[in-house]
Amino acid sequence: xxxxxxxxxxxxxxxxxxxxxxxxxxxxxxxxxxxxxxxxxxxxxxxxxxxxxxxxxxxxxxxxxxxxxxxxxxxxxxxxxxxxxxxxxxxxxxxxxxxxxxxxxxxxxxxxxxxxxxxxxxxxxxxxxxxxxxxxxxxxxxxxxxxxxxxxxxxxxxxxxxxxxxxxxxxxxxxxxxxxxxxxxxxxxxxxxxxxxxxxxxxxxxxxxxxxxxxxxxxxxxxxxxxxxxxxxxxxxx
Numbered sequence: 001x002x003x004x005x006x007x008x009x010x011x012x013x014x015x016x017x018x019x020x021x022x023x024x025x026x027x028x029x030x031x032x033x034x035x036x037x038x039x040x041x042x043x044x045x046x047x048x049x050x051x052x053x054x055x056x057x058x059x060x061x062x063x064x065x066x067x068x069x070x071x072x073x074x075x076x077x078x079x080x081x082x083x084x085x086x087x088x089x090x091x092x093x094x095x096x097x098x099x100x101x102x103x104x105x106x107x108x109x110x111x112x113x114x115x116x117x118x119x120x121x122x123x124x125x126x127x128x129x130x131x132x133x134x135x136x137x138x139x140x141x142x143x144x145x146x147x148x149x150x151x152x153x154x155x156x157x158x159x160x161x162x163x164x165x166x167x168x169x170x171x172x173x174x175x176x177x178x179x180x181x182x183x184x185x186x187x188x189x190x191x192x193x194x195x196x197x198x199x200x201x202x203x204x205x206x207x208x209x210x211x212x213x214x215x216x217x218x219x220x221x222x223x224x225x226x227x228x229x230x231x232x233x234x235x236x237x238x
Contacts, residue, residue, distance in 0.1 A: 009195035066178035067114020
């Protein structure tokens with residue numbers, strides 16, 4: 001069995017370090033189980049949240065929605081690059097101008113290897129501003145509307161809700177479901193944990209593709225709302 005984890009909102013509070021008690025538990029879990037990570041964040045952000053000890057101990061770390069794969073304690077195995085078209089980026093700038101949310105902190109369009117991350121409030125926000133945007137977006141569904149608009153206008157590029165404040169944008173099919181290429185090659189069974197398994201979320205492509213390919217049998221998908229949910233599920237497995 002392979003245990004596959006999103007990070008933000010699944011193993012850690014969004015964009016924050018892992019809880020110390022859970023970290024001690026998870027370190028032991030990683031030593032005794034096959035663990036894969038799959039996140040929209042890059043390597044440095046993941047290490048900042050989980051620590052180098054956990055990151056280098058997992059069997060596989062899929063960064064930037066699977067567009068970078070690290071194995072063997074930190075060896076880069078493969079990567080897929082992606083350049084956002086100018087007209088697409090111009091549309092993001094238009095969203096930024098038109099949004100009714102009143103706070104802007106900078107770093108609104110963050111280009112990572114294989115994906116672009118877009119945030120109205122900006123990735124330079126503090127935790128209070130992050131929470132304010134998340135609460136506002138939960139009521140007004142701004143990110144959902146932006147994702148639907150972008151996917152309708154650009155069918156060869158995917159956008160999906162990620163974390164508390166942003167959307168992830170990547171080439172069609174270059175989402176988290178890329179992990180299934182490696183799993184299906186050897187017919188491994190797995191349990192997947194994510195906090196955005198709903199349609200439009202950046203974890204959803206894993207479940208969607210598995211269903212389309214009739215690969216759900218023997219596998220589990222845990223839709224969690226926070227790291228505490230994940231902790232409770234894992235405690236029942238040791």
